[in-house]
Amino acid sequence: MTFLTAHSRLMSFDGGITRDIAIQKPDKYRFFDEKNQGTMIARGAGLSYVPASFYSQGKTIDCSSFNRLLSYHGGILEVEAGTTLGKIHQYLIKHNRYLPIQPGHPDITIGGCVAADVHGKNQFRDGTFVSLVERLTLFHPKKGILELSRTQNPELFDLTCGGYGLTGIILRVSLRTRLVSSSVVEMTTIPVPEIEQLEALLMNVVSKYDLVYSWHDFTATGRKFGRGFITAGKFSTADQATMPSDDESQKDLRRTLFAEHRGYWKLSFFSFRRTVWFNRMYYYFNLMRSAPRYVSLYDFLFLVHNKEAYFKLFGRNGFHECQFIIPNGKFIEWSYRVREFLCHNPTPITLASGKLFMGNQRLLRFTGNGVCMAVNFPRSKKSHEFVSFLHTLAIDIGALPNIIKDSDLSTQVLSATYPEYERFKEELRRFDPELIFRSEISERLGL
Structure with missing residues (x-):
């Protein structure tokens, strides 16, 4: 089965970067069984202030169709990466639970939260989004479908949470939810x-x-x-x-x-x-x-x-x-x-x-x-x-x-302020020497 490619003009939410982009929007997991060639990057809601989900020299994979709640047991909720925070909240509040770490809009997707390792309204107490991630499933065209957690492929788990989508396409995420005393x-x-x-x-x-x-x-x-x-x-x-x-x-x-x-x-x-x-x-x-x-x-x-x-x-x-x-x-x-x-x-x-x-x-x-x-x-x-x-x-x-x-x-500012900038680059290249997943921001920052 061939998934059609469309062309669209995408921009970062802050309006700083605009590009003409080739987009594919799969709605079946069969897409990940095909031989996907060339440079690509995943996209969820496209609400990142920076151009993290498109690249003029590659194609964007729109993952918004993968938006199902898959299972809930013992406070752990498994969802597809295109599921929005609003949809998750609507489900969890009925069980007197919620995600304590969330950015400020319900249209943002879980895949984006993992890729950017976002923070919420009390980072001092709750930490960043990685602390909620129990495990995740990642697709890479050269390596297939990988299961990641703190005990299974832990180095890749660390690289993916806060990796800005550069390790692959996040397919599913299992999240630790918290009991809420009141809505x-x-x-x-x-x-x-x-x-x-x-x-x-x-x-x-x-x-x-x-x-x-x-x-x-x-x-x-x-x-x-x-x-x-x-x-x-x-x-x-x-x-x-x-x-x-x-x-x-x-x-x-x-x-x-x-x-x-x-x-x-x-x-x-x-x-x-x-x-x-x-x-x-x-x-x-x-x-x-x-x-x-x-x-x-x-x-x-x-x-x-x-x-x-x-x-x-x-x-x-x-x-x-x-x-x-x-x-x-x-x-x-x-x-x-x-x-x-x-x-x-x-x-x-x-x-x-x-x-x-x-x-x-x-x-x-x-x-x-x-x-x-x-x-x-x-x-x-x-x-x-x-x-x-x-x-x-x-x-x-x-x-x-x-x-x-x-x-x-800029690369100059990032390398001067992030002590592990070079380490991130080295680990990314060790995992993916071809650097298949690229975005405008990764190119700008020399990642």
Whole structure:
């Protein structure tokens, strides 16, 4: 049986990279029995900010048709790699369970979560996605179908979790789920008057709450720079009769977020003046919400759901996201130097958000000890100056950039910030000397 090849124009979700790509979309496992030739890369929802699921010199294998829940036993859920987080959550919540580590949109697929080794809302406590992976099944055209776990092909398991799809196509994943005490989250807002206080405040909060992140105004000036708040959530123990139902939040699982639709509007809404006004209003609005409030677990986990318009407001040119783990003891220096740059180079920072991280960094996984900060800002003729500044600052203070968020990372920056950059390359070439699986980002980063 021959699977048809289509051609389409794909782009990274941030709008930074666009390519004409040959795509195959198999819906039967027979596809993996055929002799697949040439360079390729797997694609799930295509929501990666960077071009991780396409390559102009190869073909993209769209795996979204492989989206079944296969089995559930003893807290272990086996799914096909194209299954979305929203679909999994809808199933697990009926069993009073959930995945504690999830990125912010329900359309993201499990294969993408494994390949990028994503983090969730309390990485300090929960770690990254690899900690949920019990085992997985991987396809490689030269090696067939392989079973991977911490005891079976453990080196390849480590290389695949956080390997950005470069070891093969993930077919199935078995996940460790966690018992959930409530499908309702009690949210509390904790003010952060000065950015220098963030690290200490986060350290105090992460052990008391289940879900924690912060928001900051990087368009404010002087001592107000970086003012913001921490949003802390814990599973509610109050009477749930009048609280939001998770069933109400997930009636419709149709896709709402697409990279190709993000740039529907031509111009960006986010001029500097508008962004200053927007951030100021958002800051005061949230400070007024001092009383605890209740939301469904679904809405708290998937913060971007129903907020897709935010990304469209960047217009056709798109946006940058730069995210770093800033080592313990270096955050005040990092924030001071960012403030100094922005003081002389006003930039419409639409989002600055922080989390506390803990973990041992290995290979190309985005983990470590410190404060994780992400900043969003529109792409423009001058925006790359700020990107370059942030990359240089990361090298200076030993911060770790997030590969899956930043289309502008270079080989120079990556090799200077990831101690095991060369080791990852060596292990990948030892497993696959032909480097069959390639993407635009792997080429850019010399992987």
